[in-house]
Amino acid sequence: MRQDKFRRIKYITGKKLLSIIQKSLCALSRTDKGVILELGGFPDGFTFSLDAGVSDVMRLTVRENRLVTSGADDCADLAVAFKDITGAFPVLLGTKSIESAFIEHRVTVSGGIDYAVSFVRIINIARAYLLPKRVLIKTDMRIPDKKGSVFAFYKNLIFLKEEAFR
Amino acid sequence: MIPEYYEFQNKTKILSGKNALENIAFELLARGAKAPAILTNSRGLENIVTSSFEGKGLAAGLIRKNIPADAPVKTINQIAADFKNNGCDSIVAIGGGSVIDTAKGLYLMAAHESDDVLKLSGSECVKAGKNIPFIAVPTTSGAGSEATLAAVIADEENGKKLAFLSYSLVPDVAVLDVKTTKSLPPKLAASTGMDALTHAIEAYTCLQKNPLSDAYATAAISLIGENLPLVVQNPTDDARLAMANASLMAGVAFSNSMVGIVHAVAHACGGICKTPHANAVAVLLTRCMEFNLDVCGELYAELLLPFSGPEIYASTPAPKRAVRFITETQALLQVLHRRGRLPLKLSECGITAEKLPRIAAAAINDGAILLNRKEATEEDIMEILIKAM
Numbered sequence: 001m002r003q004d005k006f007r008r009i010k011y012i013t014g015k016k017l018l019s020i021i022q023k024s025l026c027a028l029s030r031t032d033k034g035v036i037l038e039l040g041g042f043p044d045g046f047t048f049s050l051d052a053g054v055s056d057v058m059r060l061t062v063r064e065n066r067l068v069t070s071g072a073d074d075c076a077d078l079a080v081a082f083k084d085i086t087g088a089f090p091v092l093l094g095t096k097s098i099e100s101a102f103i104e105h106r107v108t109v110s111g112g113i114d115y116a117v118s119f120v121r122i123i124n125i126a127r128a129y130l131l132p133k134r135v136l137i138k139t140d141m142r143i144p145d146k147k148g149s150v151f152a153f154y155k156n157l158i159f160l161k162e163e164a165f166r
Numbered sequence: 167m168i169p170e171y172y173e174f175q176n177k178t179k180i181l182s183g184k185n186a187l188e189n190i191a192f193e194l195l196a197r198g199a200k201a202p203a204i205l206t207n208s209r210g211l212e213n214i215v216t217s218s219f220e221g222k223g224l225a226a227g228l229i230r231k232n233i234p235a236d237a238p239v240k241t242i243n244q245i246a247a248d249f250k251n252n253g254c255d256s257i258v259a260i261g262g263g264s265v266i267d268t269a270k271g272l273y274l275m276a277a278h279e280s281d282d283v284l285k286l287s288g289s290e291c292v293k294a295g296k297n298i299p300f301i302a303v304p305t306t307s308g309a310g311s312e313a314t315l316a317a318v319i320a321d322e323e324n325g326k327k328l329a330f331l332s333y334s335l336v337p338d339v340a341v342l343d344v345k346t347t348k349s350l351p352p353k354l355a356a357s358t359g360m361d362a363l364t365h366a367i368e369a370y371t372c373l374q375k376n377p378l379s380d381a382y383a384t385a386a387i388s389l390i391g392e393n394l395p396l397v398v399q400n401p402t403d404d405a406r407l408a409m410a411n412a413s414l415m416a417g418v419a420f421s422n423s424m425v426g427i428v429h430a431v432a433h434a435c436g437g438i439c440k441t442p443h444a445n446a447v448a449v450l451l452t453r454c455m456e457f458n459l460d461v462c463g464e465l466y467a468e469l470l471l472p473f474s475g476p477e478i479y480a481s482t483p484a485p486k487r488a489v490r491f492i493t494e495t496q497a498l499l500q501v502l503h504r505r506g507r508l509p510l511k512l513s514e515c516g517i518t519a520e521k522l523p524r525i526a527a528a529a530i531n532d533g534a535i536l537l538n539r540k541e542a543t544e545e546d547i548m549e550i551l552i553k554a555m
């Protein structure tokens with residue numbers, strides 16, 4: 001019973017955290033040069049999905065070198081899926097790096113692995129904005145530089161409505 | 167130290183030693199197969215296999231020879247169509263890494279009744295499909311593909327080498343027969359042996375390492391340290407069989423802990439310049455070890471014992487063991503260069519300076535780079551490439 005309760009809490013919190021990550025990635029694709037450079041390696045219209053085992057699946061499409069959210073009907077060119085929410089939750093929460101999820105076989109990848117590597121670097125850039133450095137030093141093997149304004153990022157993240165990223 | 171969490175799998179049955187090829191018929195029948203497709207680049211080994219089919223209700227449904235290098239997508243798609251049209255039910259691959267990787271592509275398509283292997287690329291994303299018994303007979307001692315979950319397939323249209331990682335790709339049976347590597351020329355014995363050594367070293371140092379992969383990696387390194395110079399200088403059946411076993415063990419090791427920067431760069435060299443994989447790996451290994459040294463030093467120091475034996479290990483002061491392991495590896499390369507004409511520079515492998523930036527850009531997106539213990543940037547890789555020219 002206790003186990004069920006914890007799982008439900010993880011599920012609800014995970015869903016919210018996933019939506020923050022999704023919005024962060026869209027915001028950074030407008031402000032961070034590192035993310036913009038990574039997106040230059042993807043064809044226009046390329047769609048990623050990240051299934052963290054919560055009911056919503058994050059879906060993002062590259063449009064004119066920016067990330068926009070895409071609908072559930074869009075077929076993903078790269079689909080990263082966690083095998084279970086217990087593997088996804090520490091990554092969403094920031095207590096584990098996305099690389100460690102790969103190392104521990106917590107995820108499956110459908111599509112080109114070269115794109116998955118670039119996607120991991122984009123997620124890591126987002127973590128560098130969202131998490132304090134002292135947390136990153138403990139959890140992440142690679143801490144990327146922030147190549148954009150932190151102020152502009154948070155302004156977009158907090159004040160822009162989700163529709164702005166569609 | 168035991169990792170917080172790890173996974174390990176090795177389902178392959180191993181037939182090692184004399185007349186192992188003749189037991190393939192039994193293994194196919196035991197798995198309910200009647201019409202295997204045989205993919206081969208060997209000269210005549212398939213005849214030994216097919217003659218052992220006689221009188222057992224087994225007949226080759228398809229024999230495809232002259233499989234091109236690097237397992238191109240087009241070839242795999244074509245063979246898969248023939249596999250279906252000829253009513254084949256199982257696969258026997260006799261050849262080096264490219265033949266076995268081609269067979270893995272075929273296996274994926276046959277098991278999932280797919281018309282394009284590209285649709286199945288990724289990591290751990292394919293579910294178990296139809297039961298297609300799969301037997302691998304390596305004729306080089308290097309790729310280890312006969313016991314790995316990985317296939318590297320060439321997408322020639324986009325100049326890319328695609329990784330396919332799935333536990334369902336691990337062959338059911340691996341056959342290590344002394345006959346299969348008998349005609350291996352010294353140059354190929356040298357380069358493929360270095361590939362096997364690299365698999366073991368990278369498996370032992372990568373972020374996904376675990377106690378079981380370590381056991382396979384160190385056992386492989388010990389056999390390679392002893393037998394690789396022998397198979398190039400004056401090969402005996404024992405040395406050849408030891409290298410075949412070492413290659414398989416290194417394969418099991420890296421199948422479960424993955425490879426790192428050497429393979430990331432070598433895959434890029436192969437994708438862009440068509441450099442034979444084993445040559446690129448041999449040239450890059452010690453350069454990449456020097457790059458990794460500050461982070462992987464302790465692990466390299468541990469590998470001096472299985473590689474060079476207790477005397478050299480004991481006579482080397484502990485702080486110098488990591489560097490000694492690199493110099494011992496360089497010394498082996500020199501022997502293989504003298505006796506087996508192994509290339510020592512990328513420029514000897516058809517790589518030109520103007521291609522280096524493209525290679526570095528591709529290497530940084532190779533999946534293996536994620537698992538290298540030390541972070542590498544595009545600039546780091548450029549530096550390694552320039553040193554290796």
Ligand SMILES: [Fe+2]
Pocket residue numbers: 309361365429443447
């Ligand atoms: Fe290799």
